[in-house]
Amino acid sequence: MRRATVYDVAERAGVSIATVSCTYWQPSRVRESTRLKVLEVAKRLNYIPSASARNLARGRVGALGLYSFDFCPVRSLEQGCEDGQEREGETDICTYPLYADEVERGFQQACWQMGQAVLLGGSTGSNPTRSVVDMAGRVDGLALLSWLGDISTLQRLATIMPVVMLAQNPGDLPVLYVSADNYAGLGELIDHLVGVHGAKRIEYVGSMIDPEMRERFHVIQERLTQLGRPVPLMPVDEGFAAKQPFQSVKAMQLARDLPDALVCENDQTALAVINFLRGLGTRVPDDVMVTGADGILAGQFSDPTLTTVQLPMQRIGNIAAHELARQEGKPWTKTKSVLVSEKLKIRQSCGCERPVIHVSDC
Amino acid sequence: MRRATVYDVAERAGVSIATVSCTYWQPSRVRESTRLKVLEVAKRLNYIPSASARNLARGRVGALGLYSFDFCPVRSLEQGCEDGQEREGETDICTYPLYADEVERGFQQACWQMGQAVLLGGSTGSNPTRSVVDMAGRVDGLALLSWLGDISTLQRLATIMPVVMLAQNPGDLPVLYVSADNYAGLGELIDHLVGVHGAKRIEYVGSMIDPEMRERFHVIQERLTQLGRPVPLMPVDEGFAAKQPFQSVKAMQLARDLPDALVCENDQTALAVINFLRGLGTRVPDDVMVTGADGILAGQFSDPTLTTVQLPMQRIGNIAAHELARQEGKPWTKTKSVLVSEKLKIRQSCGCERPVIHVSDC
DNA sequence: TCGGTGATTCTAAGCGCATAGATTAAGATG
DNA sequence: CATCTTAATCTATGCGCTTAGAATCACCGA
Numbered sequence: 001m002r003r004a005t006v007y008d009v010a011e012r013a014g015v016s017i018a019t020v021s022c023t024y025w026q027p028s029r030v031r032e033s034t035r036l037k038v039l040e041v042a043k044r045l046n047y048i049p050s051a052s053a054r055n056l057a058r059g060r061v062g063a064l065g066l067y068s069f070d071f072c073p074v075r076s077l078e079q080g081c082e083d084g085q086e087r088e089g090e091t092d093i094c095t096y097p098l099y100a101d102e103v104e105r106g107f108q109q110a111c112w113q114m115g116q117a118v119l120l121g122g123s124t125g126s127n128p129t130r131s132v133v134d135m136a137g138r139v140d141g142l143a144l145l146s147w148l149g150d151i152s153t154l155q156r157l158a159t160i161m162p163v164v165m166l167a168q169n170p171g172d173l174p175v176l177y178v179s180a181d182n183y184a185g186l187g188e189l190i191d192h193l194v195g196v197h198g199a200k201r202i203e204y205v206g207s208m209i210d211p212e213m214r215e216r217f218h219v220i221q222e223r224l225t226q227l228g229r230p231v232p233l234m235p236v237d238e239g240f241a242a243k244q245p246f247q248s249v250k251a252m253q254l255a256r257d258l259p260d261a262l263v264c265e266n267d268q269t270a271l272a273v274i275n276f277l278r279g280l281g282t283r284v285p286d287d288v289m290v291t292g293a294d295g296i297l298a299g300q301f302s303d304p305t306l307t308t309v310q311l312p313m314q315r316i317g318n319i320a321a322h323e324l325a326r327q328e329g330k331p332w333t334k335t336k337s338v339l340v341s342e343k344l345k346i347r348q349s350c351g352c353e354r355p356v357i358h359v360s361d362c
Numbered sequence: 363m364r365r366a367t368v369y370d371v372a373e374r375a376g377v378s379i380a381t382v383s384c385t386y387w388q389p390s391r392v393r394e395s396t397r398l399k400v401l402e403v404a405k406r407l408n409y410i411p412s413a414s415a416r417n418l419a420r421g422r423v424g425a426l427g428l429y430s431f432d433f434c435p436v437r438s439l440e441q442g443c444e445d446g447q448e449r450e451g452e453t454d455i456c457t458y459p460l461y462a463d464e465v466e467r468g469f470q471q472a473c474w475q476m477g478q479a480v481l482l483g484g485s486t487g488s489n490p491t492r493s494v495v496d497m498a499g500r501v502d503g504l505a506l507l508s509w510l511g512d513i514s515t516l517q518r519l520a521t522i523m524p525v526v527m528l529a530q531n532p533g534d535l536p537v538l539y540v541s542a543d544n545y546a547g548l549g550e551l552i553d554h555l556v557g558v559h560g561a562k563r564i565e566y567v568g569s570m571i572d573p574e575m576r577e578r579f580h581v582i583q584e585r586l587t588q589l590g591r592p593v594p595l596m597p598v599d600e601g602f603a604a605k606q607p608f609q610s611v612k613a614m615q616l617a618r619d620l621p622d623a624l625v626c627e628n629d630q631t632a633l634a635v636i637n638f639l640r641g642l643g644t645r646v647p648d649d650v651m652v653t654g655a656d657g658i659l660a661g662q663f664s665d666p667t668l669t670t671v672q673l674p675m676q677r678i679g680n681i682a683a684h685e686l687a688r689q690e691g692k693p694w695t696k697t698k699s700v701l702v703s704e705k706l707k708i709r710q711s712c713g714c715e716r717p718v719i720h721v722s723d724c
Numbered sequence: 725t726c727g728g729t730g731a732t733t734c735t736a737a738g739c740g741c742a743t744a745g746a747t748t749a750a751g752a753t754g
Numbered sequence: 755c756a757t758c759t760t761a762a763t764c765t766a767t768g769c770g771c772t773t774a775g776a777a778t779c780a781c782c783g784a
Contacts, residue, residue, distance in 0.1 A: 003522050005740055016764045021742055031762060046518045051499035052417035053740030056769045061414060063481075063500070090662050090707075096467070097459050105458070108482055117500060118482040119425075122474055137413035138425070138479060156408045160365050300452050301663045345452075367770055378734050383772060393732060415770035418739045 004045040013041040024049070061140045063117035064324050066107045066317070067132055068100050068145035093298040094271060099313045100145055103166060106317030107143060114325050116140075129153045136161060141324030143317075144168070162327035164320045167311070169211045170335060177337035178320050179212070182219050185309040185342025189263070189291060190223040192307075192344065197289060197351055199260040204235045205249065205273060206265025207242075213265045216293065220263060239265050240272035249273065253280050258288045261350070267292035267299050267308055274302070274349065285351040295345060304348030312340050366407040375403040386411070423502045425479035426686050428469045428679070429494055430462050430507035455660040456633060461675045462507055465528060468679030469505060476687050478502075491515045498523060503686030505679075506530070524689035526682045529673070531573045532697060539699035540682050541574075544581050547671040547704025551625070551653060552585040554669075554706065559651060559713055561622035566597045567611065567635060568627025569604075575627045578655065582625060601627050602634035611635065615642050620650045623712070629654035629661050629670055636664070636711065647713040657707060666710030674702050 006017040013020070015034060022029050023038040030038075041047075055061045104120070111118040121135040128149035136142055141162040147154065154173055157163050164176040193199040202224060208214050217235060224231045236248045252258050264270035270292030274284045284290045284304055292299060295310025319338055346352045368379040375382070377396060384391050385400040392400075403409075417423045466482070473480040483497040490511035498504055503524040509516065516535055519525050526538040555561040564586060570576050579597060586593045598610040614620050626632035632654030636646045646652045646666055654661060657672025681700055708714045 006742095007740080017741075018743075018764060019762085022763085025742075029762070034762085043518070046521050048495060048519070048522060049499050050418065050740055051496070052414045052423060053769090054499070054742075055414035056412070056418050056771085057740080057742040059742095059769065091657075091659055093659060093662070097463070101459070101463070108484075112484055117497065120470055120480040120482055122470075133410060134413070135479065137411050137416070156405070157410070159408050160410060295453075297453055297455060297659075300455070369770080379771075380734060380736095380773075381732085384733085387772075391732070396732085412770055415739090416772075418741085419770080419772040421739065421772095 004042075004047040005050070006047075008045055009038060009042050009047050012045065013038045060329055061138065062115075063119050063139045064107075064111055064321055065119040065121060065135050065139035065142045066104060066145065066320075067121045067135055067142060067147070068104065069123060069148065093301060094268060094296075098268075098296055099167075099294050099311060102313035103145060103317035103320075106314035106319075107321045108317075109314075110318045110321035111325075114321070116321070116325060123148070132157070140329045141327060143320040143324060158331055160331060161329060162324050162331050164324060166316055166320055167212055167313075169215065172335055174332050174334050175336075176320075176323055176332055177335065178316050178323070179337070179339060180311040180316070180342045181339040182212075182216055182342070185311075185344060186216060186219045186263075186293070187223045188344045189293075189307075189309050190220060190227070192346065193261050193263075193289060193291070193350060194224075194227055194229060197260070199229075199289065201230055201259040202261045202263055203232050203259040204263050204265070205237045205239065205246070205269055206235050207238045208235060213239075216265060235265075236262075239269040246273060246276045249276065250280065253277065253282055258282070261289035261291065264290065264292050267294045267296045267306060270306055270308070270349070271298060271302055274304070274306075285349050289350045291350055295343075299345070299347070302349075306345075307347045307350035307352065308345050310343045310345050312342070315340055366404075366409040367412070368409075370407055371400060371404050371409050374407065375400045422691055423500065424477075425481050425501045426469075426473055426683055427481040427483060427497045427501035427504045428466060428507065428682075429483045429497055429504060429509070430466065431485060431510065455663060456630060456658075460630075460658055461529075461656050461673060464675035465507060465679035465682075468676035468681075469683045470679075471676075472680045472683035473687075476683070478683070478687060485510070494519070502691045503689060505682040505686060520693055522693060523691060524686050524693050526686060528678055528682055529574055529675075531577065534697055536694050536696050537698075538682075538685055538694055539697065540678050540685070541699070541701060542673040542678070542704045543701040544578055544704070547673075547706060548578060548581045548625075548655070549585045550706045551655075551669075551671050552582060552589070554708065555623050555625075555651060555653070555712060556586075556589055556591060559622070561591075561651065563592055563621040564623045564625055565594050565621040566625050566627070567599045567601065567608070567631055568597050569600045570597060575601075578627060597627075598624075601631040608635060608638045611638065612642065615639065615644055620644070623651035623653065626652065626654050629656045629658045629668060632668055632670070632711070633660060633664055636666070636668075647711050651712045653712055657705075661707070661709070664711075668707075669709045669712035669714065670707050672705045672707050674704070677702055 006020045010017040010020045015038065019030055019034065020038055023035050027035060108118050119135060119139050121131060123131060132149065132153060136157050142157060143164045143166055145166050147165065147168060151173070154163065154175070158173050158175045162176070164178055167179045170177050190202070193202060202220070204217050204220055206213050206217065208217065221231050236252070237246050239245070249262070262273055264273060270290050274290050277284060277288065282288060292306050292308040293311070295308050299306030299308050319340070323338070368382045372379040372382045377400065381392055381396065382400055385397050389397055470480050481497060481501050483493060485493060494511065494515060498519050504519060505526045505528055507528045509527065509530060513535070516525065516537070520535050520537045524538070526540055529541045532539050552564070555564060564582070566579050566582055568575050568579065570579065583593050598614070599608050601607070611624070624635055626635060632652050636652050639646060639650065644650060654668050654670040655673070657670050661668030661670050681702070685700070
């Protein structure tokens with residue numbers, strides 16, 4: 001049994017398809033009695049308008065897309081459950097929720113509020129270009145969370161529809177850049193470590209591949225320069241994703257030459273470093289301070305709790321959606337940016353007191 | 363400047379639109395040289411195929427939808443941030459992530475894996491029927507997490523496309539019901555309370571409005587009957603969402619007549635009860651055992667940690683997506699169901715020992 | 725050179741809907 | 755009753771793409 005279309009409804013209601021269409025989109029143009037008649041028939045025939053047809057005719061889709069790196073397989077593999085099967089032990093708060101999930105939340109919320117549909121996409125591992133292009137065909141605007149594909153694809157997309165890059169510097173692509181103001185947040189963090197805890201030597205742990213991470217490092221260098229403290233020339237180690245992580249940290253630990261503080265590229269790395277050091281018999285913050293960046297949930301519940309710079313990820317997602325909707329399908333013609341401010345979260349891993357947490361305060 | 367279409371590409375490449383289309387979908391039918399030519403022109407013109415047009419022509423959309431109740435406004439309001447603005451204090455683990463987020467995760471993962479687009483929707487507050495119908499027009503199949511609208515709408519949808527209801531009993535609608543096996547999980551929980559902790563009197567806290575919650579209560583009654591223990595005839599109180607929650611619990615506490623255990627409809631209620639009792643000077647599990655159901659993340663980090671029955675929500679979302687995809691747009695003709703097994707999580711709130719948790723074990 | 729045979733390409737017909745503009749109906753006015 | 759005005763409805767076209775089947779091409783052996 002075929003799905004009912006406007007034609008079916010029109011025929012049964014004794015009107016033309018134009019009238020049926022108007023019944024939905026310009027009700028004021030059709031007489032009350034016919035309107036009711038049409039609606040009655042539509043309901044009786046289980047008529048559901050085809051969005052594809054509508055969008056095609058209108059030239060607008062009414063949906064926004066969020067493309068984010070596919071963390072799921074990583075998470076799943078780590079936990080030995082390829083097919084989304086349940087984990088054996090407890091949920092690992094270190095891999096979920098992450099900042100990407102917060103962004104998604106804000107994006108989704110904004111879209112719903114504006115009556116836009118939300119399309120979620122991500123690299124299926126094989127071909128990011130293919131999947132992002134497919135997605136682009138389905139939406140009026142696209143937000144990208146961690147684009148690891150080539151720039152030329154973005155260039156193409158940004159030419160024909162509004163694209164926003166989240167927490168990832170777009171260079172000079174004609175897109176909207178929504179991110180956190182690394183300068184203020186990390187600056188505050190360094191001030192805290194130096195001013196309150198008297199840190200003399202501060203080292204950085206993190207990769208220099210990601211431009212965003214690179215920027216973080218540079219901000220730290222800059223601030224330390226301003227404060228007249230020793231400035232690290234390079235990160236001492238890569239992040240938690242390295243094959244053999246933290247070998248330099250280990251060497252320093254063995255040589256009893258740890259710095260006063262290890263500032264990490266993000267929270268996951270910070271938590272991994274803390275754990276790594278614990279394995280070597282070094283305690284945080286007693287022997288060395290460790291800080292992160294992002295503000296993932298795990299940092300509130302780790303031991304020690306994690307001093308970090310919190311990125312307003314939900315807000316970032318929210319802004320992205322609103323700005324995309326405002327463009328109504330029209331691409332930006334030059335680079336624009338919106339920076340939101342970060343917030344310093346002072347917790348235990350820098351040596352400050354444990355804040356009181358009421359988990360049961362629902 | 364208009365967006366490029368097949369016509370533009372065809373013209374510039376000196377072929378017909380059919381050849382352009384075949385280049386993408388039946389590459390074997392077009393000669394290598396023309397294929398390359400077409401692709402080159404397409405790239406040069408920034409050609410992105412319109413999904414609307416493709417879907418219309420094909421009669422299939424290539425997207426699956428997940429409709430879930432919109433928790434966001436609730437969460438936001440609770441935290442005083444209407445527009446997704448950042449919270450002042452720490453993230454409240456009791457409102458995020460919840461089971462809905464886990465479902466979403468599993469659903470999304472499965473869709474990406476299958477190359478299906480994911481459409482996320484939810485009640486925008488005003489009109490659930492309108493929003494779910496709009497969504498239905500955009501997808502080949504629909505999963506519903508907490509449908510609070512009317513049944514007749516579902517009836518309509520289920521007639522023309524595959525619909526799955528998640529953790530919500532569909533009655534006799536021709537849909538797929540994917541949920542957890544309350545019998546086994548809650549049964550185990552009761553066995554534990556009675557067998558290990560020697561509980562004599564057990565009361566239930568939760569609403570009877572939601573059929574799923576009602577079922578939970580009945581399962582408990584049944585098990586207690588089997589064990590020959592006193593069977594509660596009614597819940598003593600509604601859940602955490604009530605206006606004046608836990609008044610009966612309060613009365614029992616004042617009368618020094620608390621039961622041995624309070625089994626709650628879900629984790630959020632359990633955590634709220636624990637907190638409520640703490641305010642009255644009653645300690646859990648010393649004075650009374652309290653248990654939950656769902657297995658939200660907060661239960662792992664509360665004090666005491668929460669004994670609960672964990673629903674494999676990610677798995678449920680995953681299954682839903684796979685089953686929907688298998689239908690290829692064809693609705694189910696009668697009620698079907700897939701039940702996955704729950705897992706008892708024994709933690710502190712029933713009096714058992716604290717399990718060791720390694721938050722930093724990333 | 726000619727018929728035959730795949731390989732390649734094209735023609736043509738929709739898919740279901742929105743909407744501009746034409747047409748008709750229904751009142752209103754003189 | 756003729757004319758004008760407004761309300762209601764319809765006709766006709768196109769949105770960008772897929773695909774069945776027709777047409778054409780390239781190349782074979784006889």
